[in-house]
Amino acid sequence: MDSYSRSKRVTLLLVVLLCVSTLVAAQPLVSSQAKTLFWVRRLLGFPSALDALPGAPDPCALPPTPALTVACAGGQVTELSILGDRVPDAAWRTALPSNFSAEALFTTLTRLPALSRLSLVALGLWGTLPGAKLHRLQALQALNLSSNYFYGAVPEQFSRIYSLQSLVLSRNWLNGTVPPLSGLAFLDELDLGHNKLGPIFPEVGKAVVRLVLADNNFTGKIPAGVSSLGQLQFLDVSGNQLQGWIPSSIFALPALRYINLSRNQLAGQLPASTACADALEFVDVSANLLTGTRPSCMQGNSSTRTVLDAGNCFADAKLQRPSTYCNPGALAAVLPPPQGNGGGRGGGKGGDVGMILGIVGGVVAGALLIALVMMAVLRKARRQHPEVSVLPKSPLATPARKANGGKAPAKVTQKIVTSADKRHASQAARVNTLEVPAYRVYTLEELQEATNNFGSPSLIKNCPISKHYNGQLQDGSRVLVRCLRLKPKYSPQSLTQYMDIISKLRHRHLVSIIGHCIVDDQENPNIASSVYLVSECVTNGSLRSHLTEWRKREMLKWPQRVSAVIGVARGIQFLHDVTAPGILRNDLHIENILLDKTLTSKVSNFNLPMISTSKNGKIFSETPFAVNEDNNHGRYGVLLD
Secondary structure (H helix, E strand, O other): OOHHHHHHHHHHHHHHHHHHHHHHHHHOHHHHHHHHHHHHHHHOOOOHHOOOOOOOOOOOHHHOOOOOOEEEEEEEEEEEEEEEEEEEOOOOOOOOOOOHHHHHHHHHHOOOOOOOOEEEEEEOOOOOHHHHHHOOOOOEEEEEEEOOEEEEEOOHHHOOOOOOOEOOOOOEEEEOOOOOOOOOOOOEEEEEEEEOOOOOOOOEEEOOOOOEOOOOEEEEEHHHHHHHHHHHHHEOOOOOEEEOOOOHHHHOOOOOOOEEEEEEEEEEEEEOOOOOOOOOEEEEOOOOOOOOOOOHHHEEEEEEEOOOOOOOOOOOOOOOOOOOOOOOOOOHHOOOOOOOOOOOOOHHHHHHHHHHHHHHHHHHHHHHHHHHHHHHHHHHHHHOOHOOOOOEEEEEEOOOOOOOOOOOOOOOOOOOOHHHHHHHHHHHOOOOOOOOOEEEEEEEHHHHHHHHOOOHHHHHEOOOOOHHHHHHHEOOEEEEEEEEEOOOOOOOOOOHHHHHOOOOOOOOEEEEEEEEEEEEOOOOOEEEEEEEEEEEOOOEEHHHHHHHHOOOOOOHHHHHHHHHHHHHHHHHHHHHHOOOOOOOEEEEHHHEEEEOOOOOOOEEOEEEOOOEEEOOOOOEEOOEOOOOOOOHHHHOOOOOO
């Protein structure tokens, strides 16, 4: 009787536990979490994947689809997976509008503390990854932000999300060094492919099963530690700049099934003793600098293994390059050192240091020789053609003197631009414009469509002399549109030469003007009333923000800072030389130096050129735009900010 009672109580307890677990699983979503989902939908620009959300009594009850999955437990969201249709392209045509904020989106997602799986794919998201916000999702196990427009560095905080098992950031615009991820003991998938990351090969933990680093900027040798990843099944490091010999033991990793090392600069010979794992199904070492003969386990395809090796210098394979292409006499053709604890004494640290010093010495000597040759050529060219050494200096920089040796007059004049000066301007303008969009003339209808008919939501600045609008062209590229009023006396025909000069203000270190539109006066069609100038839109922040906002973005390294300063100098030099006289008195502040996605510095505030005119035998410089003559802009030009 006692045993029967005991078994009856156990059965009753199991039934109660089953009922409780069912009630917990069926518990409706907490209202605050439902409101968070609706707010996420709004921040994402109401994507079609979330169209079913408003009509659902309980978002947790929605059936999972490829576009949307919402999973819940205990009334809280544990999984949110959204697949959009904004496939990224180079022109950013599918990016979310300029009012999108990645910071606001991930701040909202922190209101889902139980979230363990987050996937936001092809939604047009852009901006830097807010690592501090993502670090607050301590239950996060899988994060997929692929196929978006995120740029900047991979946040250092990712190395401290210890619950992370899968991290997929592929097909974005990320750059810089990947923080060490070897401390993530549970991370088994890392996909950073198709970005601009580098140059250091990232550190990963022993649990990695899938590692994708394809099409980035990683350089140097494949770390020897990769050969110790005993659980690795999938490895793709193709399309980088990896060099040196391939650790032969990497092919023998016991779980490895797929390895792609193609399109690098890997060199040397693969030892004949190289072994391949039994599970290995796919090997791609094509388009490298490999020489010698192939190991027996890579000599052609079989029913269980596909091997691609074209574009190397193998002596026993087809579709190979000539041996001279792989430079068989160089160090790269030497067999890799023995992979073990043994080895000769002659190849120690002393030999490496000697080789490094020799290489450095050769590079320095070569640079000095090139500099001496360039100096000699420039001196010879100046002696033969002294008239083309520099452009004429601006009279603002060198005041004119009277013929009798007296002081310069109070009214500073400027020389008229001659045809020779125009040739100099055109030649200077062609330099450093390969990365700048082509200049074109826009119609008023195109600009109205780009700025929502110049509506107030697009207006970002309104001042007496101009109005500034955000715009998005039909190809998806974002631009800034400035409306400048003209002085009444200037007809559309008289503006032709001036707009030709404006079209030359395109340089990789300027926020370049890429087009214009002249609007005629409605009452008098022979008179132009205003000009719309279309320029680039740089959205990666100012130089000041990159130097001071260290909590929001990766700090610039010293080489990047020096490069930014050199870029500013080149942009200012271009303004001084593009016209005669040059464009001077520019508003050069650190807030006006912008950085694009590749951290190229661009000067955003600079004056527009002046027109030299003659009145009563005197030469004056003026601008065709209506400005306040009491300020400096009226004296020296219109400030383009």
